[in-house]
Amino acid sequence: MKYEAITIKDIAKALELSTSTVSRALRDSHEISFETKERVIAYAKEMNYRPNPIALSLKEKRSSSIGVLVSEIANSFFSQAINGIESVAQEHGYNVIIAQSKEDYQREVSALNYLASRSVDGILISVSAGTSDFSNINELYLRGMPLVSFDRVVDHLKMHKVKVDNYKGGYEATKHLIKNGYKNIACIASSAYLSITEERVAGYKDALKSSGMAIDETMIDYCLHSGLIYEEVEAVMARMMKQKNKPDAILACSDKITTNVMRYCQIKKIKIPTKIGLLGFSNLDLTDLLTPSLSVVRQPASEMGRIAAELLIKTIESKRALTTFEEVILPTELFQRASSAKKPKVK
Amino acid sequence: MKYEAITIKDIAKALELSTSTVSRALRDSHEISFETKERVIAYAKEMNYRPNPIALSLKEKRSSSIGVLVSEIANSFFSQAINGIESVAQEHGYNVIIAQSKEDYQREVSALNYLASRSVDGILISVSAGTSDFSNINELYLRGMPLVSFDRVVDHLKMHKVKVDNYKGGYEATKHLIKNGYKNIACIASSAYLSITEERVAGYKDALKSSGMAIDETMIDYCLHSGLIYEEVEAVMARMMKQKNKPDAILACSDKITTNVMRYCQIKKIKIPTKIGLLGFSNLDLTDLLTPSLSVVRQPASEMGRIAAELLIKTIESKRALTTFEEVILPTELFQRASSAKKPKVK
DNA sequence: TTATTTCCCGGTATCGTTTGCGTAAATTGA
DNA sequence: TCAATTTACGCAAACGATACCGGGAAATAA
Numbered sequence: 121m122k123y124e125a126i127t128i129k130d131i132a133k134a135l136e137l138s139t140s141t142v143s144r145a146l147r148d149s150h151e152i153s154f155e156t157k158e159r160v161i162a163y164a165k166e167m168n169y170r171p172n173p174i175a176l177s178l179k180e181k182r183s184s185s186i187g188v189l190v191s192e193i194a195n196s197f198f199s200q201a202i203n204g205i206e207s208v209a210q211e212h213g214y215n216v217i218i219a220q221s222k223e224d225y226q227r228e229v230s231a232l233n234y235l236a237s238r239s240v241d242g243i244l245i246s247v248s249a250g251t252s253d254f255s256n257i258n259e260l261y262l263r264g265m266p267l268v269s270f271d272r273v274v275d276h277l278k279m280h281k282v283k284v285d286n287y288k289g290g291y292e293a294t295k296h297l298i299k300n301g302y303k304n305i306a307c308i309a310s311s312a313y314l315s316i317t318e319e320r321v322a323g324y325k326d327a328l329k330s331s332g333m334a335i336d337e338t339m340i341d342y343c344l345h346s347g348l349i350y351e352e353v354e355a356v357m358a359r360m361m362k363q364k365n366k367p368d369a370i371l372a373c374s375d376k377i378t379t380n381v382m383r384y385c386q387i388k389k390i391k392i393p394t395k396i397g398l399l400g401f402s403n404l405d406l407t408d409l410l411t412p413s414l415s416v417v418r419q420p421a422s423e424m425g426r427i428a429a430e431l432l433i434k435t436i437e438s439k440r441a442l443t444t445f446e447e448v449i450l451p452t453e454l455f456q457r458a459s460s461a462k463k464p465k466v467k
Numbered sequence: 468m469k470y471e472a473i474t475i476k477d478i479a480k481a482l483e484l485s486t487s488t489v490s491r492a493l494r495d496s497h498e499i500s501f502e503t504k505e506r507v508i509a510y511a512k513e514m515n516y517r518p519n520p521i522a523l524s525l526k527e528k529r530s531s532s533i534g535v536l537v538s539e540i541a542n543s544f545f546s547q548a549i550n551g552i553e554s555v556a557q558e559h560g561y562n563v564i565i566a567q568s569k570e571d572y573q574r575e576v577s578a579l580n581y582l583a584s585r586s587v588d589g590i591l592i593s594v595s596a597g598t599s600d601f602s603n604i605n606e607l608y609l610r611g612m613p614l615v616s617f618d619r620v621v622d623h624l625k626m627h628k629v630k631v632d633n634y635k636g637g638y639e640a641t642k643h644l645i646k647n648g649y650k651n652i653a654c655i656a657s658s659a660y661l662s663i664t665e666e667r668v669a670g671y672k673d674a675l676k677s678s679g680m681a682i683d684e685t686m687i688d689y690c691l692h693s694g695l696i697y698e699e700v701e702a703v704m705a706r707m708m709k710q711k712n713k714p715d716a717i718l719a720c721s722d723k724i725t726t727n728v729m730r731y732c733q734i735k736k737i738k739i740p741t742k743i744g745l746l747g748f749s750n751l752d753l754t755d756l757l758t759p760s761l762s763v764v765r766q767p768a769s770e771m772g773r774i775a776a777e778l779l780i781k782t783i784e785s786k787r788a789l790t791t792f793e794e795v796i797l798p799t800e801l802f803q804r805a806s807s808a809k810k811p812k813v814k
Numbered sequence: 815t816t817a818t819t820t821c822c823c824g825g826t827a828t829c830g831t832t833t834g835c836g837t838a839a840a841t842t843g844a
Numbered sequence: 845t846c847a848a849t850t851t852a853c854g855c856a857a858a859c860g861a862t863a864c865c866g867g868g869a870a871a872t873a874a
Binding site for chain 4: 815816817818819820821822823824825826827828829830831832833834835836837838839840841842843844
């Protein structure tokens with residue numbers, strides 16, 4: 121079945137005018153008489169005429185749509201970010217096309233090809249945790265595709281970047297755990313490929329150092345899928361809880377790692393925070409309602425999306441290729457709740 | 468800046484052929500000699516040629532994209548549904564354009580206009596809770612736009628529908644609360660405009676009746692924004708807790724109502740389930756980790772999205788207008804957890 | 815009256831692709 | 845050897861909208 125829209129030709133035929141006259145009348149050109157304009161506009165309104173965006177796109181060589189590549193839509197951080205992106209896009213007359221990588225490199229490559237072949241005007245990228253080869257993205261850049269990366273940015277690529285101060289987020293979170301009396305703080309991070317992982321872990325390490333605590337590499341581990349798969353978190357937790365130097369607190373560096381650590385502890389009946397403290401990066405809306413209420417480092421997801429979208433649209437609409445690239449760094453927010461409560465001085 | 472893609476014309480010029488020959492060679496037409504095909508295909512591959520989808524769209528009068536209208540992306544149910552939609556769309560070569568209504572009628576109208584004017588090939592609709600006038604949707608139907616509604620379907624409109632058995636979901640949930648000893652079960656539902664509200668409430672009422680319990684209309688209330696705004700839930704709860712016949716259990720009929728009731732109880736320090744039992748419709752992934760773990764009626768969101776997308780694409784690709792419409796009804800799943808635990812026989 | 819300007823509007827090319835039609839050259843058949 | 849067929853390609857129109865170019869008619873100026 122087909123949805124037949126009225127075209128400028130239909131109007132021209134009905135009013136016995138040429139298409140160019142109709143076109144100009146609708147765009148309020150000064151070379152069209154007042155009466156003709158009136159007639160055309162009235163008829164167009166009556167017939168509910170809308171210019172065909174596809175024809176416009178072909179003519180203007182732009183599609184007025186932007187692509188968004190995230191690892192997973194059904195993730196609180198990304199759905200909030202998309203929320204922000206969508207509202208900015210709407211304001212500027214762009215539509216948003218979504219693609220997911222599911223934290224997989226191959227899917228990311230095909231998703232990017234997909235978006236590029238759908239001729240979007242630009243792409244917002246948050247790279248997948250499984251991605252270590254960025255040649256694909258770089259190739260898009262070289263071919264002139266406007267790009268902005270957010271959250272999981274790629275340091276050495278030339279493009280605008282919007283991220284949070286991951287180092288500080290990791291530092292403050294760790295400091296908070298130390299202040300509350302935890303002595304063996306483990307860190308479970310996303311894929312080591314990601315710069316956000318590197319930064320958060322660096323913050324964690326520096327916090328330990330600055331408090332005169334030793335860094336034990338067995339207390340640091342990574343999840344290639346960013347915790348998307350329960351089993352990868354389970355494996356790390358199982359290993360850590362088995363080792364001699366057991367953690368008494370966990371700093372979880374992604375949304376899914378945080379909740380999966382929590383799930384692990386519930387399944388294994390490990391009490392939080394009495395047996396183990398927990399503080400995680402998370403953008404869930406109801407961390408305050410969890411058992412126990414969860415201490416989190418929260419990112420301004422929606423705002424990141426808004427800013428990234430603004431930058432992308434600015435890039436798209438700028439006449440010439442950019443030579444300088446902005447890096448916007450937003451603050452994280454630390455919510456101290458029960459899961460990282462002060463440790464009782466018992467031993 | 469602009470992303471310049473290679474066109475069929477560029478190939479034609481480079482190889483000293485006509486565009487039609489190139490086009491036919493790429494589509495493996497029998498009227499092109501083997502050698503010419505080889506040359507064209509090799510060159511196209513070398514130059515990484517991709518047909519311009521916009522030109523295709525203009526020619527074929529189809530955009531290979533579908534619109535999705537939901538109330539809110541950052542909602543677990545909808546993000547899961549979009550997940551399913553996106554994967555099916557991808558499989559069939561469609562892209563997904565998202566729009567949000569934020570439970571507001573005016574925004575829904577403009578979002579629909581937006582999608583229609585972006586010339587999508589079809590639209591998946593889950594109506595906003597604030598919508599009582601469906602003339603807009605009906606008009607789209609009359610103009611021949613392929614439509615499928617899911618979750619929040621509109622009964623009297625002619626289109627495919629994908630939903631869950633809301634009546635049964637409400638019935639079984641209420642029966643479960645009754646079985647666990649609750650006597651004054653209140654029901655907080657979404658907007659009364661929605662058929663899902665009607666059905667869930669009907670299930671609730673029939674469950675009470677079948678257990679010989681009276682129906683008290685003061686124990687039933689509605690939230691126009693489906694609980695999206697905390698204050699509307701707060702107002703209902705405050706009213707109910709103040710009245711003479713206080714509820715000892717709540718059946719919450721949407722994701723946001725459920726969590727906002729929980730939040731209300733936490734703020735007001737009303738113990739769940741000792742003071743009040745709670746069971747809600749929800750698709751959150753971590754209801755098992757909440758305090759207390761939350762009993763929920765869960766909908767197969769991703770599957771609903773998949774099925775709805777399949778139906779829509781089938782509708783789009785069918786030659787002639789449909790005369791019969793499918794209504795797919797999926798089962799809900801009841802998870803019994805601590806928030807609706809058996810009531811102690813104390814008074 | 816004639817030349818010049820102004821006002822309105824139509825013709826046509828264009829964006830990238832597909833496709834029906836036309837046709838020269840090559841091949842076939844008798 | 846000549847007509848008939850096949851092969852292999854080019855030309856041009858079409859999808860919907862825009863914009864440059866150009867031109868007829870009326871209005872103004874000389």
